[in-house]
Amino acid sequence: xxxxxxEAALPAPSVALDDQLCFALYAASRAMTARYRPMxxxxxxxxxxxxxxxxxxxxxxxxxxxxxxRLALDSGTLSPLLKRLTAAGLVTRHRRVEDExxxxxxLTDSGRALRxxxxxxxxxxxxxxxxxxxxxSDLKQTLNxxxxxxxxxxxxx
Numbered sequence: 001x002x003x004x005x006x007e008a009a010l011p012a013p014s015v016a017l018d019d020q021l022c023f024a025l026y027a028a029s030r031a032m033t034a035r036y037r038p039m040x041x042x043x044x045x046x047x048x049x050x051x052x053x054x055x056x057x058x059x060x061x062x063x064x065x066x067x068x069x070r071l072a073l074d075s076g077t078l079s080p081l082l083k084r085l086t087a088a089g090l091v092t093r094h095r096r097v098e099d100e101x102x103x104x105x106x107l108t109d110s111g112r113a114l115r116x117x118x119x120x121x122x123x124x125x126x127x128x129x130x131x132x133x134x135x136x137s138d139l140k141q142t143l144n145x146x147x148x149x150x151x152x153x154x155x156x157x
Contacts, residue, residue: 025146035128039121043114044088048073048081050118056091056107057115063096064103090114 017023033047040050048071055070056062068078082105085091090111096102129136
C-alpha cells in the first residue's frame with residue numbers, strides 16, 4: 001500500500017501513554033479544573049455549575065435544552081445541577097408559558113451579582129497560563145477543531 005504525503009505525516013500507532021493525545025487532553029483538563037477548584041469554592045460553585053452560570057451571564061432566560069446543547073450535557077446530568085443552583089438561590093426554574101414542556105432558567109439577583117466575582121477567576125486563569133493573545137486564541141481554535149472532528153468522525157466497531 002502506498003502512502004500519500006498526508007498519510008505519511010500521521011503519527012505512528014502506539015500504546016504508550018505518553019504518545020496518546022487523549023491522555024494529554026485528559027491531563028490538561030484535570031489540571032485546569034484543579035486550578036479552578038479553589039477559586040470556585042469561594043463562590044460556592046462546582047466547575048459544571050460555573051459553566052452554566054457563564055452561559056446565563058452571557059444570555060439570561062435560557063431553556064434547559066439550550067443550556068444542555070451548549071454544554072453537550074443531557075437533561076439527566078443537567079437537571080440535578082440546576083436544582084443545586086436553584087437551592088443556592090442563584091437561579092430560578094419555571095415552566096415556560098408558551099411551551100409547558102420546556103423549563104426556563106433565569107438568574108436571580110444573587111446569581112447576577114456573582115458575575116463580577118467570577119470575572120476575576122477568568123482573569124487569574126489567563127494570567128496563570130502565561131500565554132499571549134495569539135497563542136491563547138490558536139490553542140482555543142485548535143481545541144474547537146479537535147472537538148468538531150471527533151464529534152463528526154465516523155464510529156468504527
